[in-house]
Amino acid sequence: MSVIFLKGLAVLGFIAVSAMFSIWLERKISAWIQNRMGPMMTGFHGTLQPVADTIKLLLKEDIVPKGVDFLSWWLAPFFVTVPVVMAFLVIPFSSKWIALDLNVGVLYVCSVTSICVLGIFMAGWGSNNKYSLLGGMRSAAQIISYEVPLLLSVLLVVMQSGTMSMQGIVAAQEHGWFILKPHLTLAFLIYFISATAEVNRVPFDIPEAESELVAGYHTEYSGMKFAMFFVAEYTNMFIISAIATTLFLGGWQGPFLPGLVWFLLKSYGLVAFLMWMRWTLPRVRMDQMMSFAWKVLTPMALLNLLISGWFMVK
Amino acid sequence: MGELLTVNMGPQHPSTHGVLYLELKMDGEIVVDCKPHLGYLHRSIEKIAENRTYTQFIPFTDRLDYLASMNNNLGYCLAVEKLLNIAVPDRAQYLRVIIAELNRAVSHLVAIGTFAQDLGAYATPLFYAFRDREKIVDLFDSICGGRLTYNYMRIGGVSADIPARTEQIIKDFIAYERKQLIEYNELLTYNVIFLARSKNIGILSKEVARSYSVTGPMLRASGIKWDIRKEEPYSMYDKFDFDVPVGANGDSWDRFKVRLDEISQSLRIVEQAIGGIPEGNPVSKVNRVFRGTGEAYVRTENPRGELGFYLVAEGGFNPTRCKIRSPSFSNLGALSELVKGLNISDAVCVLGSMDIVMGEIDR
16 A cells, blocks of 8 residues: 555656656747747756746735636646546556556546546636636537547557557567557557647647637636646646557667666657647647547548458458 | 627737727627727827927827838828928938838738737747847847837938948848748748638638728738839839739738738848949938928828828928828728638637737727
8 A cells, every 4th residue: 555655656756847847848949949048047058947937836826716616616727637647657667667557557547637628627617717618618629529539549559469558568569669560650640649639739729729718728727726737738748648658659668778768768759749849830720620530530540440450350 | 599708809818919809799619790999009199290390290100000110200201291392312212112111021020920829820930030020120220229119211311321231231131031931931821730720711802801991911912903102102112123912812811921922022122222222311401390381191001001191281380180091990990891700710810810000000
């Protein structure tokens, strides 16, 4: 029991550090793309900037707007953050570094991360703000639609490896990463696009489209509650990259370097790619995005599943 | 149709470009009705003109369209010169054209950057546009000392001759900006998402454009070839060779593309003008204070459309009446027509493509 508790603490510590690092990385990458320096003052090349930001957010007043639906408004940040922490339990950082190697790991991580949408919708509904409401509704529609192609592409990995345990899937890639197999390359692309939409990143950042909805569902949040949404967003980004690494890129496996290093390298590589997209691409429109999910991604994923399944059975 | 949702967009909103307040009636995400409310930036500039001498009013024109101060200065000075029959030295005419066209180019750069920002290309195009604009702002700083409200034109000339190295700086900028324009085309113009977001969105037909007296790039994007610089050449524009880019459909993408093309046409004009600047003294020889009688209307092609100054003088030191016809104000009229039935994201896209400046809407 106490071992699990310690592992949980380690996960929490990792999330805090990872979110801070991601925020710093995002600011540096955006600065690099935009001919700027980014944060330079606090610490070496601004490395302490996230710490300063955290302190600022902790000390800020917690403003409660008038007319909020208090329970859903107050609970929403937790509904967004807690599932993210829970998802970390089954992510294999290396051959030994995994909090809990569930035999239904893939199913668990997929179901837990979809709880986030509840929190986002609660925030949108509870804020008593029209922009938040529109953002929350958009988010619910978006995340639920993109769940379908995402799960269909993950299913293919499970079929290929014959196990739902995360370590089992990594072990199945010992003689070649899954992404190198053609049908799984397609599955990876579908997974990564859907996952981008799942975590509301550009070009699918429609729920918090700044130019339309100010800040979307978290418009009314300030201080630490806002920070929780922020941490959840960045941690989510790491989680989808970590899952992509585990399912398609051979997880922690790699020559010479220890497993943990390989895993972090691959995951943060994908995170950096997501950031690169964010600062380069415009945003698609709500209806365009929905029709892309239902008319392009889902049929493609289904067809991919059908054809490769037929070959596997044969 | 269910219950309509009223969304008060602005006067403080990231994409209403200043203090515009749009009262949107929405059915879900679809805009059913849009009513723009103005007046948050009203400074009664037209009234101020009646209490200032002609020369004193020039700095106030800077504050109209604050992204194109030089063009406003030019329009006002031309109106006063027409009213009082003042001749302008040739060198000053050339300098005015060069400066006005450079200002037009950087004003369009800001328009393009903010439009991309409205489409969700977060900050990057805006930074690129401002990086290029900075070069011209620095140049204007060395010419007249201002970085936003320049106040360089004077009645009967300009305030001072240009510094020695200016010509070389402008030549370098033209070469640099031409390379950048290719990059913007690659980054934005033919980007799949950008096309999907702006093609066929907010189509302004020729008839509607005419009936709202829409002018400038917005009118030209609808396919009407109308440019005051060609139709009623003022300053030296009839001496230069340039094209008037027009759009095909009048959608948001066309408005964007017309602006992008106009930047290269402006560079063309500047390139021709810089080669042929005559020697002489461009500084105005007119007294600071003078009287006049009569009336005059002068319209000029501003980056956003037709800017008109109507001056009535009855012999005093200051005009009896100064009416300003600002392009953004007329262009904004077409907004409600354009956004009806569109998604809220598209409404923001249409507003961004109109490139309004609140400073000249509320004068």
